Amino acid sequence: MNIVTRRPNAVIAISLGLATVIFALSLWVLVEMRKDALRRAQESAFNVSLLVERDTARNLEVYDLSLRSVIEGLQQPGIMQLPPAIRRMVLFDGSASAKDLGSMIVIDETGKVILDSQASPPRDMNLADRDYFRVHRDSPDVGLYISHPYSPRYSHDTQSIALSRRISKPDGSFAGVVAGTMRLSYFRRLFEGMNLGAGGSMALMLADGTMLMRRPFDEKIIGRNLQGTSNYTRFTQGASGDFFGTAAIDGVPRWYAFRHIASYPMILDVAIATHDIYAEWRHRAWIIGSLMAAVDVALVALAVLFSQQLRRRMAVEEELRMLARTDGLTGLHNRRAFEELVDAEWRRAQRSGRPLSMLMLDVDNFKGFNDLYGHSAGDDALVAVARCIGGKARRPGDSAVRYGGEEFIVLLPNTAEAGAARIAESIRAAVQALQVRHIASSHHVLTISIGVASTEKQRFGTCRAMINAADTALYEAKDTGRNRVSAWPVDARMEERAMAAEPSASQE
Numbered sequence: 001m002n003i004v005t006r007r008p009n010a011v012i013a014i015s016l017g018l019a020t021v022i023f024a025l026s027l028w029v030l031v032e033m034r035k036d037a038l039r040r041a042q043e044s045a046f047n048v049s050l051l052v053e054r055d056t057a058r059n060l061e062v063y064d065l066s067l068r069s070v071i072e073g074l075q076q077p078g079i080m081q082l083p084p085a086i087r088r089m090v091l092f093d094g095s096a097s098a099k100d101l102g103s104m105i106v107i108d109e110t111g112k113v114i115l116d117s118q119a120s121p122p123r124d125m126n127l128a129d130r131d132y133f134r135v136h137r138d139s140p141d142v143g144l145y146i147s148h149p150y151s152p153r154y155s156h157d158t159q160s161i162a163l164s165r166r167i168s169k170p171d172g173s174f175a176g177v178v179a180g181t182m183r184l185s186y187f188r189r190l191f192e193g194m195n196l197g198a199g200g201s202m203a204l205m206l207a208d209g210t211m212l213m214r215r216p217f218d219e220k221i222i223g224r225n226l227q228g229t230s231n232y233t234r235f236t237q238g239a240s241g242d243f244f245g246t247a248a249i250d251g252v253p254r255w256y257a258f259r260h261i262a263s264y265p266m267i268l269d270v271a272i273a274t275h276d277i278y279a280e281w282r283h284r285a286w287i288i289g290s291l292m293a294a295v296d297v298a299l300v301a302l303a304v305l306f307s308q309q310l311r312r313r314m315a316v317e318e319e320l321r322m323l324a325r326t327d328g329l330t331g332l333h334n335r336r337a338f339e340e341l342v343d344a345e346w347r348r349a350q351r352s353g354r355p356l357s358m359l360m361l362d363v364d365n366f367k368g369f370n371d372l373y374g375h376s377a378g379d380d381a382l383v384a385v386a387r388c389i390g391g392k393a394r395r396p397g398d399s400a401v402r403y404g405g406e407e408f409i410v411l412l413p414n415t416a417e418a419g420a421a422r423i424a425e426s427i428r429a430a431v432q433a434l435q436v437r438h439i440a441s442s443h444h445v446l447t448i449s450i451g452v453a454s455t456e457k458q459r460f461g462t463c464r465a466m467i468n469a470a471d472t473a474l475y476e477a478k479d480t481g482r483n484r485v486s487a488w489p490v491d492a493r494m495e496e497r498a499m500a501a502e503p504s505a506s507q508e
Helices: 001-006 006-074 084-095 133-136 185-192 230-235 279-325 335-354 367-372 376-391 419-433 463-479 492-501
Strands: 101-106 113-116 160-170 172-184 201-206 213-215 240-245 255-262 266-273 357-362 397-404 409-415 448-454 486-487
Touching: 006 084, 006 101, 006 160, 006 172, 006 185, 006 201, 006 255, 006 279, 006 357, 006 463, 084 113, 113 492, 133 160, 133 172, 160 448, 160 486, 160 492, 172 185, 185 201, 185 213, 230 255, 230 266, 266 486, 279 492, 335 357, 335 397, 335 463, 357 376, 357 419, 367 376, 376 397, 376 409, 376 419, 409 448, 419 448, 419 486, 463 486
Parallel strands: 448 486
Antiparallel strands: 101 113, 101 172, 160 172, 201 213, 201 266, 240 255, 255 266, 357 409, 357 448, 397 409
């Protein structure tokens, strides 16, 4: 928590991480919801296809049983000698329960209708050109044959298909065909009762690709052959299956479930438009996505606001720290800051072996200046001196300090004694060049005295010893006339003063 409160960018980074996690979880939920939507649609399509297949297979079986019944009746002795009305009742009573069976007829080997479930005498028709007649005539092992769609010639029925079986003579030769017509309107009603969504479709076709019925209904599509289309090719690759595809008829992308109708040469496909599959999911995804986006935006926005507040607080704290370490009058470091700086620089110099120099400065006759010109002028003089110091000690590691009253200290890391003396002289000359009038001074202008101490040629046991050495050098400069620079070591009298000022080891 401390890291967070000290690093505003960390707050934003954490909020972005949380926002990313929320986004990832939301995305995962939406993906799972999308999969669920597809699974529900697939289950629905499979159920519909199974229902239609069973209904269709059951009706085809009923129609086939009616055809078999007629063939068995024709094989009974004397059936043809019965009166026409009784013969029709005996042969065709099995078709009475077949709701969508149009008519049932018996055709001889020439194609002529000889028995008709709806007319006596039979209607005068020759159906030798029908596909079911030709197929049975040319092949004895067809079994139940389902014809291509056609429009009946002698009735007003809608398009139909014929279910037919071969009639064979005792020697196996072709004796004719028994056929029953089945109205395609049956499949249309069956398809319309299924809920497939606005863009859904359902189709029933023969195994050769001939379309028998399709939803949405279009009469022009009935009888159209779909061989060569990608969807039909996939229908023929297994007894059942599913896939995503695009209809060749209307170009709508859908998910398809298909199955072959029991043992009959028919294929059923149930298709749900991908738009319908994901319609509800898109609505929920929009709501959830919007909410999660709002949460993410709010989270990041709050984090940004919080980080801004942290920055402001840190700036205030930094300002307070600076104020606590800065002299209010001159803007230089204060004595408290100096204690930290000198300790750090001393340790660094001891580790690296590089020289550390120190300048101790004092404004000459400053008490007399205050007495003559007032404290306000004295403050202005100190500010002017501070500017001179700051202007000369401006390297990155240099530190200028108001040590107390009219005393200043400059720390010069990585600086030899000669370099420190040059800097001290430049500061002294800069202050004198200010030409601040001071009639109580022997120089008649404001001046400073500077003491220099350096670890380059001298060994100091502690940083306090170095401070005392600089202070002693300062007194040397004052005692020898002021407005000058003096370096440690000084004469014996001054050394004794420095030694007296240095605390004992036990005190350190």
